[in-house]
Amino acid sequence: MMIRQPKNMERRVLIANRGEIASRVAKACRELGHTAIGIFTDNEPQGTHLQFCDEWVYLEGNTNAETYLNVEKLVALAKEIKADGVHPGYGFLSENRDFANALSEAGITFIGPHVEAIRVMGDKATSKKLANEAGVPTVPGTDHAVPTVDEAVQIADKIGYPVLLKAVAGGGGRGMRACNNEAEVREQFDAVGREAAAAFNNGDLLVEKLIVNPRHIEVQILADKKGNTFHFFERECSVQRRHQKIIEEAPSPFIGSDEELRQRVCETAVKLAKAVEYDSAGTVEFIMGEDKQFYFLEMNTRIQVEHPITEEITGMDLIVCMIQAAFGDELGIPSQEFIRRSGHAIECRICAEDPITMLPAPGLVTGFETNFPQGTRFDHCLYKGLEVTPDFDPMVGKLVCKGIVRDVAVRKMNAALDGLFIEGLKTNLPLLKEIMTEKNFVDGHYSTAYIGEVAPQNNVKTDLDHIKLYTIIAGSEARRMGI
Ligand code: ADP
Numbered sequence: 001m002m003i004r005q006p007k008n009m010e011r012r013v014l015i016a017n018r019g020e021i022a023s024r025v026a027k028a029c030r031e032l033g034h035t036a037i038g039i040f041t042d043n044e045p046q047g048t049h050l051q052f053c054d055e056w057v058y059l060e061g062n063t064n065a066e067t068y069l070n071v072e073k074l075v076a077l078a079k080e081i082k083a084d085g086v087h088p089g090y091g092f093l094s095e096n097r098d099f100a101n102a103l104s105e106a107g108i109t110f111i112g113p114h115v116e117a118i119r120v121m122g123d124k125a126t127s128k129k130l131a132n133e134a135g136v137p138t139v140p141g142t143d144h145a146v147p148t149v150d151e152a153v154q155i156a157d158k159i160g161y162p163v164l165l166k167a168v169a170g171g172g173g174r175g176m177r178a179c180n181n182e183a184e185v186r187e188q189f190d191a192v193g194r195e196a197a198a199a200f201n202n203g204d205l206l207v208e209k210l211i212v213n214p215r216h217i218e219v220q221i222l223a224d225k226k227g228n229t230f231h232f233f234e235r236e237c238s239v240q241r242r243h244q245k246i247i248e249e250a251p252s253p254f255i256g257s258d259e260e261l262r263q264r265v266c267e268t269a270v271k272l273a274k275a276v277e278y279d280s281a282g283t284v285e286f287i288m289g290e291d292k293q294f295y296f297l298e299m300n301t302r303i304q305v306e307h308p309i310t311e312e313i314t315g316m317d318l319i320v321c322m323i324q325a326a327f328g329d330e331l332g333i334p335s336q337e338f339i340r341r342s343g344h345a346i347e348c349r350i351c352a353e354d355p356i357t358m359l360p361a362p363g364l365v366t367g368f369e370t371n372f373p374q375g376t377r378f379d380h381c382l383y384k385g386l387e388v389t390p391d392f393d394p395m396v397g398k399l400v401c402k403g404i405v406r407d408v409a410v411r412k413m414n415a416a417l418d419g420l421f422i423e424g425l426k427t428n429l430p431l432l433k434e435i436m437t438e439k440n441f442v443d444g445h446y447s448t449a450y451i452g453e454v455a456p457q458n459n460v461k462t463d464l465d466h467i468k469l470y471t472i473i474a475g476s477e478a479r480r481m482g483i
């Protein structure tokens with residue numbers, strides 16, 4: 001079923017995703033003059049992304065397996081609507097090489113990298129091996145799956161404890177377990193393998209050194225099909241819960257004004273991207289120790305959730321560039337020096353979750369209003385009446401603030417959080433608010449141990465919701481009176 005007449009636009013792009021990223025991609029398509037085609041399903045018959053699309057198509061199904069994760073149905077749909085390209089967003093099929101392959105066999109452009117790059121980087125063992133071969137530093141440990149617990153213990157003895165057991169097929173922060181001694185390795189090895197097999201269809205594990213109090217630092221890459229590979233500087237994503245990011249910023253406060261280090265990190269990322277002949281937008285993730293040694297973690301062969309902070313400091317539209325690269329169009333970037341950065345940007349992931357336990361808290365959005373300071377960007381999928389279900393990721397929006405320096409960005413984020421009203425369900429807004437005024441974060445002194453050790457969640461003021469409620473009432477009263 002197709003609604004609305006096609007416009008006479010340059011190319012037809014099917015957006016195989018939902019939520020905020022589907023809106024973001026639709027807007028980029030429109031900007032380029034392409035026809036943005038959005039999907040709706042039985043599971044989610046409406047969504048804000050459809051508002052920014054030129055055409056809407058129905059994909060039958062009540063579960064993700066029947067819809068956004070269904071290669072066969074999505075490829076058939078893309079053919080039926082005569083798509084020239086498909087943008088997968090993030091999550092779902094964005095790093096699925098069968099999907100990319102099937103599209104290319106159908107003569108449809110997968111808006112992402114070539115299939116071989118997805119394959120090599122999609123596995124934490126093959127990617128680590130490639131990094132080692134390319135001379136990119138990797139975390140001490142193995143770059144192949146460790147078959148037995150005895151071998152795992154041997155390797156751990158060699159590299160020293162603590163170690164991390166890590167699923168080669170893991171993702172989304174899942175499939176990892178820290179072990180402090182031999183007994184823990186013996187206790188955990190089979191269990192982590194079984195969990196990985198259940199979650200990722202692959203029980204293979206790596207053993208690597210656990211870097212203590214590390215920083216998560218990643219580099220945005222953009223490459224085209226003509227062999228041009230650029231970096232867009234780094235992001236720091238060390239504020240994490242369950243190995244998943246909550247707050248990201250660019251540039252990294254840990255690298256700070258160490259331009260030599262910054263350049264080394266960025267150039268290392270480019271080296272790796274070139275080694276796999278990368279040809280799209282992607283991210284090379286590193287873990288950096290307290291001693292500023294850095295090691296390759298993984299490469300995400302897709303656009304990432306936190307790409308907006310890079311856009312804010314560089315002024316470039318990464319999704320536009322990614323689409324241009326996929327269709328073989330000119331990027332209009334003459335050299336690496338053309339890409340400059342200025343100022344500081346912070347992103348807070350707004351999630352429908354309990355602000356203290358940080359566990360998903362689905363529910364119905366009964367009210368949604370914004371009143372932001374200058375310099376705020378909000379990429380989101382919120383509307384009054386949105387039902388947040390356990391079927392999808394609990395992230396409902398990304399609040400992004402930019403300032404001329406970090407302090408200003410933090411202050412603006414504080415004001416922006418005060419200007420975001422989401423009612424009807426629990427969100428992590430009170431936690432984000434707490435972090436934005438917490439001394440260690442404000443000073444830029446934090447590692448991935450921040451949530452575990454500083455534990456800002458323990459100071460969350462849950463009565464903040466009431467304050468917001470009164471503010472909304474005051475706001476609607478004021479509007480009623482025409483103020
Ligand atoms: P990013 O790396 O873009 O900052 P995440 O790593 O949190 O973001 O992943 C992006 C999205 O993809 C999230 O919605 C996450 O839940 C999902 N995701 C990533 N990898 C997997 C995976 N292997 N299995 C399931 N979901 C995943």
Ligand code: ADP
Nearest residue numbers: 139170171172173174209210211216243297448
């Ligand atoms: P995923 O595919 O789930 O994103 P990553 O390898 O990127 O997996 O790791 C996710 C997070 O786990 C990192 O940002 C970091 O916080 C932590 N982590 C991963 N490897 C290590 C390590 N060797 N030492 C310390 N922390 C690590």
Ligand code: MG
Nearest residue numbers: 172285297298
């Ligand atoms: Mg990662």
